[in-house]
Amino acid sequence: MCGIVGIYGTSEALRYTLLGLHALQHRGQEGVGIAWVDGDKIYTEKSLGLVSDFARKIKYPKESQIAVGHLRYSTSGKADIMNIQPVVINGFEIKTAICHNGNFVNFFSLRKSLEENGAVFTTDMDTEVLAHLIMAAKGDFLNRLLFALGKVKGAYSLVIMTPDSLYGIRDPFGFRPLCLGRIKNAYVISSETCALDVIGAEFIREIEPGEVIKISKNGIESEKIKKQTTQQQKRQCIFELIYFARPDSIIFQKQVWEVRKELGKMLAKEHPCEDADIVAPVPDSGLFAAMGYAEESKIPFFYALTRSHYIGRTFIEPSSSERKEEVRLKLNPIKGVVQGKKIVLVDDSIVRGTTSRKIVKTLKDAGAKEVHMRISSPPIKFPCYYGIDTPSKGELIASSHSIEEIKNFIGCDSLGYISVEGMLKAVENSSKNDQEKSISYEKYGFCTACFTGDYPIPPEDSEFITQMRLFREE
Secondary structure (H helix, E strand, O other), X not given: OOEEEEEEOOOEHHHHHHHHHHHOHHXXXXXXXXXXXXXXXXXXXXXXOOHHHHHHHOOOOOOEOEXXXXXXXXXXXXXXXXXXXXXXXXXXXXXXXXXXXXXXXXXXXXXXXXXXXXXXXXXOOOHHHHHHHHHHOOOOHHHHHHHHHHHOOEEEEEEEEEOOEEEEEEOOOOOXXXXXXXXXXXXXXXXXXXXXXXXXXXXXXXXXXXXXXEEEOOEEEEEEOOOOOOOOOOOEEHHHHHHHOOOOOEEOOEEHHHHHHHHHHHHHHHOOOOOOOEEEEOOOOOHHHHHHHHXXXXXXXXXXXXXXXXXXXXXXXXXXXXXXXXXXXXXXXXXXXXXXXXXXXXXXXXXOOHHHHHHHHHHHHOOOOEEEEEEOOOOOOOOOOOOOOOOOHHHOHHHOXXXXXXXXXXXXXXXXXXXXXXXXXXHHHOOOOHHHHOOOHHHOOEEOHHHHOOOOOOOOOHHHXXXXXXXXXX
């Protein structure tokens, strides 16, 4: 899960790119990079850390008509500045900058083949494979790009820049979100609509799964990637709606906050806690689910934890030690609210269980009489190979422990997860109008592999799985 932005057609392209990246900071906190066009050459600046620090330090021209930016959330490649995107090429025939959100599941076999044919890699990123494939192809840039996209498999939303054009691409399954907007005569491509909002851009539409759009002086042109299977179906990542995306965004034709509230309502139906005194969220990702739970159950909603907004998202920190340290700094109980209370604590997910355990202990130490955890996603039992930091089953507590065992480990008084069926029904119920509510969720096509093990694209490379596991265990 990374954040990507591209701007075409305004002298403020770089400023808008940085503002858009700031709005997407929740999608990646490890590093940031931008690229822009000056004359016939592409320039880039990169740094470890957050957008706010990066923007204060970098030096760039005040005017550039095209720019792209990337926020790194590492799922392949080491946490090193060399692995921060964009991947930039300034060759004789090809000049481009590539920003990628997702994972190529055939990365290692492609890299091996390219190296055998003389390609030299300078990073550990799977994104560089796409760059080499583009350089190895023939024809104009669009034909080279379509050739390269026909070789890679997996999850990818891409923003790609050349000296005269901007491209936005989603893989045929549409795993990761990508949207198109407009501000005056300029166009914006971003991972989420919240990036459009912050710069005052109008949301036009989502880029379709399997679509390549090209923005140039000729306007917008659209192409389709050749389908990789005979019966391609959408498999959009449902965890984007549950956790990753900002609640003020619209992705997969859904308002994120509304989906989360419906998940909370369904959770209350499936796992009621009738003698509870209050319903409280784990800030901030459990907020709207907790509101839905409280509304459905008629139990008062309270904040039981206050969050420091100077701490980032715990789930996406690069190492487990950093996650543990930040939990202690991030959340603090409101003792006057929790003392003597039976609390329904609503969160979006339990991945490793260590964060939830710490939170429950914190509430009980503050005087909570009981803590009943309710989770607005099903148990995460299987690793994700499409851009989420769960590459090993050993990191997922639900893959090897029963719900009762997880409850005991966390230390809560009861534990309830929403069912897969309930989750999908809640997403269906969040449709914008009654006509859409009557349509089955299959119309939208979600990937639920992390809950069910049903992988739309099973990784072909055993080395891909091995290397992902080793990387995260470093």
